[in-house]
Amino acid sequence: MTTTVSEAPAGPVVDNPWENAQRQFDDAAALLGLEPGLQAVLRQCKRELIVHFPVKRDNGDVVVFEGFRVQHNLGLGPAKGGIRFHPGVTLDEVRALAMWMTWKCALSGLPYGGAKGGVVVDPKALSLSELERLTRRYATDISVLIGPESDIPAPDVNTTPQIMAWIMDTISMSRGYSTPAVVTGKPLAIGGSRGRNTATGRGVAVITLLTCKRLGVPTSGATVAVQGFGNAGTHAARLLRERGCVVTAVSDSRGGITSPRGIDVDAAIEHKRRTGSLEGFAGGDAISNDDLLELPVDILIPAALENQITSNNAERVHARIVVEAANGPTTPRADAILERRGVTVVPDIVANAGGVIVSYFEWVQDLQSFFWAEDEINRRLETMVEQALTDAWDQADARRVSMRKGAYAVAVDRVAEAMRERGIYP
Numbered sequence: 001m002t003t004t005v006s007e008a009p010a011g012p013v014v015d016n017p018w019e020n021a022q023r024q025f026d027d028a029a030a031l032l033g034l035e036p037g038l039q040a041v042l043r044q045c046k047r048e049l050i051v052h053f054p055v056k057r058d059n060g061d062v063v064v065f066e067g068f069r070v071q072h073n074l075g076l077g078p079a080k081g082g083i084r085f086h087p088g089v090t091l092d093e094v095r096a097l098a099m100w101m102t103w104k105c106a107l108s109g110l111p112y113g114g115a116k117g118g119v120v121v122d123p124k125a126l127s128l129s130e131l132e133r134l135t136r137r138y139a140t141d142i143s144v145l146i147g148p149e150s151d152i153p154a155p156d157v158n159t160t161p162q163i164m165a166w167i168m169d170t171i172s173m174s175r176g177y178s179t180p181a182v183v184t185g186k187p188l189a190i191g192g193s194r195g196r197n198t199a200t201g202r203g204v205a206v207i208t209l210l211t212c213k214r215l216g217v218p219t220s221g222a223t224v225a226v227q228g229f230g231n232a233g234t235h236a237a238r239l240l241r242e243r244g245c246v247v248t249a250v251s252d253s254r255g256g257i258t259s260p261r262g263i264d265v266d267a268a269i270e271h272k273r274r275t276g277s278l279e280g281f282a283g284g285d286a287i288s289n290d291d292l293l294e295l296p297v298d299i300l301i302p303a304a305l306e307n308q309i310t311s312n313n314a315e316r317v318h319a320r321i322v323v324e325a326a327n328g329p330t331t332p333r334a335d336a337i338l339e340r341r342g343v344t345v346v347p348d349i350v351a352n353a354g355g356v357i358v359s360y361f362e363w364v365q366d367l368q369s370f371f372w373a374e375d376e377i378n379r380r381l382e383t384m385v386e387q388a389l390t391d392a393w394d395q396a397d398a399r400r401v402s403m404r405k406g407a408y409a410v411a412v413d414r415v416a417e418a419m420r421e422r423g424i425y426p
Helices: 017-032 036-042 091-107 128-141 161-175 199-215 231-242 265-275 332-340 354-368 374-399 403-422
Strands: 002-005 047-056 062-073 079-086 113-120 151-155 223-227 246-252 255-258 285-287 299-302 321-323 344-346
Touching: 017 036, 017 091, 017 332, 017 403, 036 403, 047 091, 047 128, 062 079, 062 091, 062 128, 062 151, 079 091, 079 161, 079 354, 091 113, 091 354, 091 374, 091 403, 113 151, 128 161, 151 161, 151 354, 199 231, 199 299, 199 321, 199 344, 199 354, 199 374, 223 231, 231 246, 231 265, 231 299, 246 265, 332 344, 344 403, 354 374, 374 403
Parallel strands: 002 062, 079 113, 079 151, 223 246, 223 299, 299 321, 321 344
Antiparallel strands: 047 062, 062 113, 246 255, 255 285
C-alpha cells in the first residue's frame, strides 16, 4: 500500500509567515530607502527545492513524504539554516524561516546567507528505524544543494544531533569520504562542538539579562514564563533561574504548568526527559499554551513556533519584556499593538542567534579539524550576541523605531551592501 503525506492537517486560519516576513523586510527597506531593484531581489528566495520521497514503514507499507529546502540569499556566504520535522511544515513557513536566517546571520556578523528545510511529518509517530530511513532519504534528495561550501543544515524543531549524524553520514557515503562540516549540531564524537546543545538557550538568557540591565529591570526575583520547553526553552529557563529569576510558568505542545512561587526547573526538565512531555508534572497548576502568554510576568519567552502572539491576544500580554526564542512568534500586527502598549520586544533575529553562532563555530572547527574548549565557545558566544543586541538597539534609538525595525535596518543594510559590491551576474 502507498500513501501520500503532503499537506499539514486542517486547522484554524493563522497569519501567513511568509507574508509576515516580507512585511517586516518591506518596513526595513522603506526605512533604509533601499533601491527598488535590490528590494525586489531580497524580497524573494533564491532557490526553492520541493521533494517527494518514499519511506518504507516497519510493517512494509510505503509512505510518500513531502520535504523542502529553501535558500533565501547567498550574498554574505554559503546558506545556513535548520531542518524541522513537523506535521505543520509548509513551503511558506520554510521561505519565511530562510529569510529570517539571512537577517539573523547578517546581524550577528556571520559569513552566511539564510536557508531552511523541513519535512511534513510527525516524528513522534515513527519508530527510530523509520525516522532514520526518512532522514537519510530526505538528505539524499536535498544533497544537490547542501555541502560545506554551499548550504549547511542544522537542528531545528523535532530534529536532534542524531538526525544530524545520519545526514552527515548519508552525504559522506555518497562522496566517498567524511564531510563533517556538511551539517552542524552533530554529536561530539563526529565533529560536533562543545556548547552547541545549550547555545540557543544560553544566547536567549544572555540577551534577556542584558535587556533587563539596559531597561533598569532587576533580574533578582524577576518573573519569567517560557512557552516551548524544548531545547532553547529548557536551557534558557535553567540559566535564568541560576541568575536569580523566578520561572513561574513553562509549557510544551501538550500544555504546561504555572506556580506563582516558582517552578523547580531542574525537576521539570527531568520529568520531560523521562516522560517526553510536561504532562503529569506535579510542580504547579495546569495551564494552556495560550493562557501562559497572558500571565502577569516581567519576562515572556515564546520559544515554540511562529504566530503565537497575534492581533487576537496581544492586548492581553502583560509581560514588560518579550524575548523571542522562537522564530517569528509575534506577527506584525501584534508587534504594533505591543509597541503601542510600551512592551519591549527583543526580536528573534537578535534573541535566538546563539544557535547559529555556535553552529558557525562548529563549522569553522570542522573545516580546520581543530576544536575549542567550551568556556572559550561560551565566551565568544556572549560577546557576539551582546554586540548584535547593541547594534540593533542603537539603530532603533537613532531612528526612533522599535527594536525589530532597528535590528532589520542593520541586517538588511549589511546584506544589501554585499549584494551591491558583488553586482549582478553576468
